[in-house]
Amino acid sequence: MNIDQANTDAVGRMISARPMLTGVATARDVIPGMRDGLLLHAGPPIGWDRMSGPLRGAVIGALLFEGLASTEAEAIERVEAGEVEFAPCHHHQSVGPMAGVTSASMAVYVVENTEGGNRAYSNLNEGYGKVLRYGAYAPEVLDKLRWMNEVMAPLVARALDGLGGIDVRALLAEALHMGDEGHNRNKAGSLLFTKHLAPAIGEASDDRSAAAGVVRFLGDNALGVLNPVMAACKAMADAAHGVEGSTLVTAMARNGTDFGVRVSGLGDDWFTAPAATPDGLYFSGFTAEDANPDIGDSTITETAGIGAFAMAAAPAIVTFVSGSPSDALNATLEMYDITVAEHQHFTIPQLDFRGTPVGIDVRKVVEFGVTPRVNTGIAHREAGIGQVGAGLVRPPIEIFREALTAFAEKHGV
Amino acid sequence: MSVTRYEIRPGAYADSIVLMHLQSSLAAIEGVEDAGVVMGTPANLELLDANGLLHPDLKAVAADDLVLVVRAIDEPTAVGALGEVDSLLAARRSESGADFRPHGLRSALRLLPSASVVLISVPGRYAATVAHEALDRGRHVFLYSDNVELTDEVALKEKGRDAGLLVMGPDCGTAILAGVGLGFANRVRRGRIGLIGASGTGLQAVTSGIHALGGGVSHAIGTGGRDLSEAVGAVTTLQALDLLGRDQTTEAIVVISKPPAPSVASRLLGAAAGVGKPVVIQFIGHPTPPRAQGNLHFSTGLSETARRAVELLGEPGEDQIESRPGYLRGLFAGGTLALEAQQSLAGLAPLHSNVPILAAEPVADLSRSSGHTILDLGADEFTVGRLHPMMDQDLRLRRLRQESDDPETGLILLDVVLGEGAHPDPASELGPAIADVCKTGGAEVVVLMVGTDADPQGLDEQRVRLEVAGAKVFDDVSEGLAWVAARLAVGSAVVGERVAPSSLEPPLGAINVGLDSFYDSLVEQDAEAVQLDWQPPAGGDERMMALLEKMR
Structure with a gap:
């Protein structure tokens, strides 16, 4: 294999x-x-x-x-x-x-x-x-x-x-x-x-x-x-799903309680763990106390090589990553460590038009201990209050370790 | 009683994220209860209203007005906080991120594709894996880590040899490549002396000495302490000799090491003799020949090594021993000399002998040589029914003609042992036979003489007659064997891929995996460098590491 x-x-x-x-x-x-x-x-x-x-x-x-x-x-x-x-x-x-x-x-x-x-x-x-x-x-x-x-x-x-x-x-x-x-x-x-x-x-x-x-x-x-x-990112990610022997992540999603990932070569199985609360900036009157754990399917953007993976392209929102434009560059650069390709169609002017990091490899996440970055909105923990901030979150590392273990078991490694 | 103060900045657009950050900075000021920093859109004003920050005056602001509101414990605090806005914004702008440190070699090399060497100083148990990856990615390796298994060193060096890449180490503390010091190295000027060393401090002492004498260093290549062992076989040293021999900047070469394994020494000396440049050799703590042999200059002290190297730069080119094709055929009368020859020429392959040692194989047919062959004609199997060749040359003369007739023969090596009991005039028989061989223009004849000026045969007389016949005669066995090694290019027959001198041309780029101080030192030397944020794979989790290893 x-x-x-x-x-x-x-x-x-x-x-x-x-x-x-x-x-x-x-x-x-x-x-x-x-x-x-x-x-x-x-x-x-x-x-x-x-x-x-x-x-x-x-x-x-x-x-x-x-x-x-x-x-x-x-x-x-x-x-x-x-x-x-x-x-x-x-x-x-x-x-x-x-x-x-x-x-x-x-x-x-x-x-x-x-x-x-x-x-x-x-x-x-x-x-x-x-x-x-x-x-x-x-x-x-x-x-x-x-x-x-x-x-x-x-x-x-x-x-x-x-x-x-x-x-x-x-x-x-x-x-x-x-x-x-x-x-x-x-x-x-x-x-x-x-x-x-x-x-x-x-x-x-x-x-x-x-x-x-x-x-x-x-x-x-x-x-x-x-x-x-x-939906476009979902269509792109689904195109990569179901490739036998592939350790590529094809879905990352949160339901407000758990963070889950799916892997191309592991069928429809989810690997889940409790979702973290995003680290971010809050709207006037709100604090981290008000935040719900991470929620939403919008992590499909990172799965497909944009979102936080293309952070270098969006200097206007660099404060999510604590400050300077160089931090935004670094955020994207870090994701090249855990991905297998650079996107042919999505490029970043700030990186000399380098393609965005795309295709998260479960092996690399586990090897380097670097989880995918996710840019996200932050929901109030109570229903109906709405968005209280925005920030950065990462999936728990355990789900990638579990996925790696499941892959090894499936393939008799 | 709280006080709310506001400020409107018409048309002062800022991204909402910048504003949110400013808002949290304001709210963090002591005495400030809440702050709102927003563009004046209806939705934002509602938000301010919900938080009790909407002063009646603000209801008329436009969507492109920047609105700053602070509620504080008292008026001075509120006004003071608003006065901080510009400095807070300015402070944010001046913040700069730290240099990016990738986690993996692949990313690091994408950032610095011109990097030609990877410095590795991670714990020994992880070092080989990193070094393998560096080689797989086409980079030289400076392996500072110690506690690397010998089998790993051999595997790494074989991989490097096949790929034309140097593996400097393990346990290599010092190198200077293209003017950039790696690990522990002194700041020395760039110049024309290339060094190879299994000893880090030895390299430091000699490079410093060269600098002090006004000379300079092209490259100083560390090899690691085990490179000259039998097991490793001087892979890096031989690669480095070949590299410095072809490097146009390098005009003289220094080799410093602990005494090498005997089988390795011959290959090393053979390669050094054939390198085409003067070579100063210092085997630390080991007695060396008293004088130069061709281009090889032996030194016994670090200062002397440096001085000799600098002196040799000014000297006219030496007699270069040109290598020649063909096999060695050694026809010895003395058994010990046959063994000594095998040891000194152990780098020859295939090498056969009727008294095989080291890598030599037994001869298949005593009556016919094949490949390189060294025969002890004084051994029992040859002396049945006849006198020892020290006295009776008949067998040797016949065999000499036989070898001469073999088109594969390139060099015939004979020993001539004088003294009491030996043949009274060996040159009288050997001379004409050698002359016959030399006349054909095929093989050449080299004679190792053992004797004194008091011997009855007369050392000088015998020598002159053999030389007149066409032989090259040495009365120092080691010197003669070194010459033969160079002539047959022992050791310089490069195995694997040759290291490209262009891969070490300045400016040198490097990836550092491990000690921060090595990275800092590279940067201070104006080398382009990337520091890896290296962690043990999977955080050192054995089970995950095992899985990852199998899933490569």
Whole structure:
């Protein structure tokens, strides 16, 4: 068995994957295995009893949104009665930021890897403030979700039809040259996204005020492109999954309680351990005391070689890594130690256009004792309060050791 | 009673992360209860409001206004905190990150692709693994670590030899490459003397001595203390000799070591004799020949070594012993001399003998030589029914003609032992036979003479007659054998890949794995260097290390 060769093969598939954002559709119509009464969530599998505040809040909100409950109490009752099924987004070719809760009626982005033919899905980004992904489920939260589902989603879907899709890989490559790293900073990418969509939305709409509302919403949301970017990263990572003999990490995800990883050559197994609390900067009035343990599928960006791995490209947010632009460079440089390739399409001007580090090798993580860096938003530990800061987190090293051990057992090493 | 003070900076955009950091710095000031530093967007103003920081005056600010709010225990504290804003921002800007230290060699070499050498000073049990990786990645190795297993040293040096890479060490304390000192080294000027040493302090003493005498050093190559042992076989020393021989900067060479293993000494001396440059040799604590042999100059003291090396720079080129093709055929009358020859020429391969020692193999057919062959014609199997060759030359003369007729023969080596009881005039028989051999223009004849000027045959007379016949005659056995070794290029027949002199051209780049002080020293010498943040693999976890080793 040649692990290096398997990894080269796997990372080659990841790099050459070409994720195209082709449409927006209703989850139950497109996501494999999606059905009423099933809620997808971020991270590895978890039951209600172990869910953290924000994830529970998002579950309640989704049940209210779906009309499966009319009050918080009723929602909890239904969950506790076992009437609600839970599954990780990752089990359904999907990803979602923070709580990542996706229900059957929600609109989702559809991304297709035109090289490998695989697809990936992600819900729509709600912007800032009180939002479902942080566990908020107040009426205005649900109102906004409905507006997104009923007004925004059909318009964006028609716009994407008109455009023939958006090449997310090209968009990301450009955004990295404009100061984004694709996870915590998506300002440039979101503007590029809006720029692509705006004329097409105009052409697709008879309702000027609806069109203006959607374009304004997109333009105001500096995270607007995060969800299609995550779906694109999922499509890239999935292309590398299932390569026999490969120790490449193909998913990293957190559910607010556990951090989990999957490995290309280890099938659908998760390797999990309790998630850490991010080390970061807090919004006015909040401290580390308020922070929920790490949550969200957005670590799929690091898995695919952007996010914290492309930190050097995003000097505007270097304070996450404690200060100076050289720290941002060092953050990226460190990740080359644990990855097997440099990205052909994602390059970093600050490193003389060197490709981003891509393809985390479990062996290297264990050998060097260096875990992947993750840039992340920080959720309040209580449902519905929202984002309280942003910072850096790393997965626990044990899960990589466990994965290495499992790999050795599987292959009789 | 708390006091809230604010400041608005119109159009002063800053990224929210910078602002968050500033905000936490303000909040950390003693007496400050809370602080808000935001761009004046509606969402941000709501946030300020929620935290009781929204002064009524702030409700009208625009989204591109920078808003600074501080709530403190009293007015001076609040105003003072706001006054700190610019210095806090400035302080942040002046912070700089430390030099990046990669964890792995691959990353380090990606940062400094021009690095040609990897310094390794990690604990011995890990050192071989790091050294193997360095060689696999095409870099010379300076291996300071000790407690490296002999088998690992042999494996590393064989790998290095096959790849044209030097393995300096293990337990190598000193080297100077292209003017840059590695490990423990003195600051000496760059120059034309190249050194090879198994002894770190020896190298330091001689390089310092050369510097003091106005000379300079091209490269000083450490080899590690075991390099000249039988097991290691002088791999690094021979590589280094070959390298310095071809290095255009180097005009004279110094070799310092403890006494080498006998079999290794012949290869070393043979290679040194054939290197084409004057070589000063000092085997520490070992009596050496009293005078020069060709280009080889023997020294007994470190100061003398340095002085000889500097002196030799000014001297005109020596008689270079050119190597020649063909096999050695040694036809000895004296058994001890046959053994001595095998020892001194142990680097020859394939070497056969009827009295084999060391690496020599028994002859398959007493009547026919093959490959390099050294025969003791005084051994029982040759003297059945005839006198010993010391007295009766008949067998030797026939064998001399036979070897001369063999087109594979390159050099015929004879001993001529004078004195009481020996043949009264060996030159009378050997002379014409040697002349016949030399006339054919094929093989050449070398004679080792043992005798005195008081011997009845007459040492000088015998010598002159043999020389007239065409033989090259030595009355010092060691000197003669060293000449033969050089002539047949023993030891300089480079095994593996030759080290490219260009790989050590300045400016020297280096990766340091281990002792910080070695890195600091490289940087102080203006060498380009990268320091690895090295840790034992998997934090030293034996089980994980074993798995990783199997999963390479």
